[in-house]
Amino acid sequence: MNNERPLVSIMIPTYNQPDFLPEAVDSALAQTYPNLEIIIADDRSTDEACREVLAAYADTPRVRVCRNETNLGRVANYQKTLYERARGEWVLNLDGDDYFVDPTFIEQAVRLAQAHPEVVMISGVFVDRSPEDRLKPSKANSGPERIYSAAEAFEAMLEGGYFPFHGSTLYRRETAVRIGFYQHDIISADLESLLRLMLTGHAASLPCEAMVRRRHGGNVSSAISVPDFLDDTITFSAPLRAGSAMEAKVDKSFVRDWVARYTFRKGKDNAYKILKNNRSNAGYFAYVREIVRCTPKSGVRILLQPKNILKVLRNLLGHA
Numbered sequence: 298m299n300n301e302r303p304l305v306s307i308m309i310p311t312y313n314q315p316d317f318l319p320e321a322v323d324s325a326l327a328q329t330y331p332n333l334e335i336i337i338a339d340d341r342s343t344d345e346a347c348r349e350v351l352a353a354y355a356d357t358p359r360v361r362v363c364r365n366e367t368n369l370g371r372v373a374n375y376q377k378t379l380y381e382r383a384r385g386e387w388v389l390n391l392d393g394d395d396y397f398v399d400p401t402f403i404e405q406a407v408r409l410a411q412a413h414p415e416v417v418m419i420s421g422v423f424v425d426r427s428p429e430d431r432l433k434p435s436k437a438n439s440g441p442e443r444i445y446s447a448a449e450a451f452e453a454m455l456e457g458g459y460f461p462f463h464g465s466t467l468y469r470r471e472t473a474v475r476i477g478f479y480q481h482d483i484i485s486a487d488l489e490s491l492l493r494l495m496l497t498g499h500a501a502s503l504p505c506e507a508m509v510r511r512r513h514g515g516n517v518s519s520a521i522s523v524p525d526f527l528d529d530t531i532t533f534s535a536p537l538r539a540g541s542a543m544e545a546k547v548d549k550s551f552v553r554d555w556v557a558r559y560t561f562r563k564g565k566d567n568a569y570k571i572l573k574n575n576r577s578n579a580g581y582f583a584y585v586r587e588i589v590r591c592t593p594k595s596g597v598r599i600l601l602q603p604k605n606i607l608k609v610l611r612n613l614l615g616h617a
Contacts, residue, residue, distance in 0.1 A: 302330075305386070306334050306387070306389075307334070308338060308383060309322060310375055311392075315349070317394040319350055319353075321394070324508075326360070328403045334383075337351065337361070338377070339351055339363065339364045340369055341368040363378070372483070379474065380474060386471070388468055388469075388473065389466065389467045392463070395509060398506050398507070402503070402507040405503055416500065418498075419467045419502070420461045420467075420500065421508070422465065423464060423506075423508055423510055434506055436458075442501070443459075444500075445459060447547045451547070452555075461488070463491070469494075469498075472497055476497065485532040488532055496547060523580030527583060530588060534591045536552045537556055556591070557595050560591055561594075565598070565602055565605075569602075569604065581605070
């Protein structure tokens with residue numbers, strides 16, 4: 298390991314994204330940080346154009362092209378790349394349809410990490426790009442550069458000042474592997490993992506616009522089914538599942554209180570989406586039951602939300 302310039306691994310998982318992948322890879326190559334490896338992890342794409350893109354980068358310095366023997370699925374591809382392919386002390390996962398915008402982001406993040414050895418993750422601003430090509434930077438991480446204790450990071454996340462978005466967060470590989478990143482095949486496998494990582498040390502935020510998240514019809518999160526919502530409730534309880542390997546830096550009572558508040562805030566929004574977008578009263582009540590298993594008071598509060606009650610009645614009457 299080069300202590301002056303620790304190796305950073307940028308993982309770029311991809312599947313049938315020939316129109317987007319070159320921009321993702323080129324944006325990683327444009328990063329000014331010198332000790333960098335870029336791992337294109339192709340999950341056995343079936344599109345011939347994808348193979349052509351992969352071949353174009355086969356001999357590019359700092360790039361390793363890896364193609365799975367079989368299609369593993371999104372989360373298993375993340376996991377294989379992190380555990381078996383990445384060699385860096387620090388890792389970032391940039392999905393194949395996203396791209397960096399600030400070429401100095403990795404360099405700034407490593408500088409911050411080296412100045413603060415207690416930091417386990419550094420997050421920059423992420424920018425949403427709509428299907429109409431409108432750009433909207435996140436409010437999270439946009440304030441002054443800051444180092445958070447674990448408890449402060451959790452509180453800032455609730456307040457909207459901090460958020461560990463996958464594509465704009467550099468994290469310690471050794472710690473991530475030790476606590477079992479990407480162990481659940483759910484929509485929010487990335488956030489579930491990062492929430493557990495937040496327990497283990499300090500977090501940092503950088504105000505630079507690190508990367509762009511594309512919103513398009515092919516996103517996994519673009520059309521979430523009721524079963525997906527149900528599976529994703531694992532994310533709410535993630536900080537409560539702190540095993541012996543976690544070495545949590547926050548008190549358990551704080552974690553329980555935070556989980557209750559976070560579960561209510563996110564759970565009520567998701568519950569209403571099930572009622573409005575999926576138009577499923579049965580799915581709504583199944584979802585609330587899952588919330589109750591995590592934190593009963595939050596589940597009851599969601600159940601008693603006036604707009605939810607009204608929407609249940611409207612669904613029963615067949616109103617849009």
